[in-house]
Amino acid sequence: MQVDFYKYQGTGNDFIIIDNRNGNFDTKSTSLVSFLCHRRMGIGADGLMLLESNDSEKVDFTMRYYNSDGKEASMCGNGGRCIAAFAVRIGAVTNADEFYFEAADGMHVAKFKNDIVSLKMIDVSHIDSGEGYYFLNTGVPHYVTHRNNIADIDIVNNGSKIRYSATFKPDGTNVNFVEQQSHNQIKVRTYERGVENETYSCGTGVVASAIATFVKNKQEKFFDVDVKGGRLQVHFEGDEKSGFSNIWLIGPATLVFEGKVELER
Numbered sequence: 001m002q003v004d005f006y007k008y009q010g011t012g013n014d015f016i017i018i019d020n021r022n023g024n025f026d027t028k029s030t031s032l033v034s035f036l037c038h039r040r041m042g043i044g045a046d047g048l049m050l051l052e053s054n055d056s057e058k059v060d061f062t063m064r065y066y067n068s069d070g071k072e073a074s075m076c077g078n079g080g081r082c083i084a085a086f087a088v089r090i091g092a093v094t095n096a097d098e099f100y101f102e103a104a105d106g107m108h109v110a111k112f113k114n115d116i117v118s119l120k121m122i123d124v125s126h127i128d129s130g131e132g133y134y135f136l137n138t139g140v141p142h143y144v145t146h147r148n149n150i151a152d153i154d155i156v157n158n159g160s161k162i163r164y165s166a167t168f169k170p171d172g173t174n175v176n177f178v179e180q181q182s183h184n185q186i187k188v189r190t191y192e193r194g195v196e197n198e199t200y201s202c203g204t205g206v207v208a209s210a211i212a213t214f215v216k217n218k219q220e221k222f223f224d225v226d227v228k229g230g231r232l233q234v235h236f237e238g239d240e241k242s243g244f245s246n247i248w249l250i251g252p253a254t255l256v257f258e259g260k261v262e263l264e265r
């Protein structure tokens with residue numbers, strides 16, 4: 001069976017996107033997703049997304065996200081921005097200026113203009129903290145720690161130790177190292193669960209890092225965030241007491257190429 005696919009990247013976090021509104025893709029096959037995401041044997045990507053039909057009038061589509069290990073995850077911030085740009089490209093939305101889609105973590109609003117996607121993230125009602133870190137869920141779980149000179153950190157070694165530590169069993173966590181540049185500018189490097197490597201950018205991780213930086217300093221609620229693959233913006237409202245809401249992740253989402261892949265039935 002031949003399947004059309006589209007390769008997108010959002011600040012270097014890259015994805016295979018398939019229009020699965022006909023339901024033909026085998027969503028139970030972990031091995032198929034991990035093969036397609038494999039950097040040598042397959043197309044290569046940090047994750048794969050399916051755009052699927054949604055029964056609700058107000059919701060244009062459903063997003064299903066899989067990490068490159070083939071396992072489904074509840075959300076992906078950069079992936080959400082890329083599938084929003086893809087949905088506009090294939091005419092799967094009622095109004096490109098503002099539309100709704102559903103992911104496993106809940107409902108999202110997306111706004112698309114000149115290849116920049118603004119994505120509304122789910123609310124964050126609770127933040128845990130420990131020795132030198134914050135732990136919060138921005139659609140998927142994130143550990144956030146503030147350090148100096150993050151360019152010198154061995155992200156894979158340090159990140160994997162935290163990701164697999166007993167504290168975060170059984171689900172594990174993504175791990176974000178944050179360096180403050182100024183009152184409203186941070187740098188973030190992320191070890192991603194399910195990719196089991198550093199990625200060029202992690203959208204939900206950037207959101208978690210910005211919120212954790214507000215909790216730490218009680219200053220800004222609007223951040224420029226520099227990641228390996230470029231720059232994102234995050235802004236939000238609220239505080240630890242009332243919870244955080246109206247959380248937006250803003251940045252580019254780019255089509256790299258499209259192609260066809262032969263899948264065994």
Ligand SMILES: N[C@H](CCC[C@H](N)C(=O)O)C(=O)O
Binds near residue numbers: 046140173194203
């Ligand atoms: N690796 C994450 C999912 C993808 C998150 C990331 N790519 C993003 O942009 O939010 C997890 O399994 O928790």
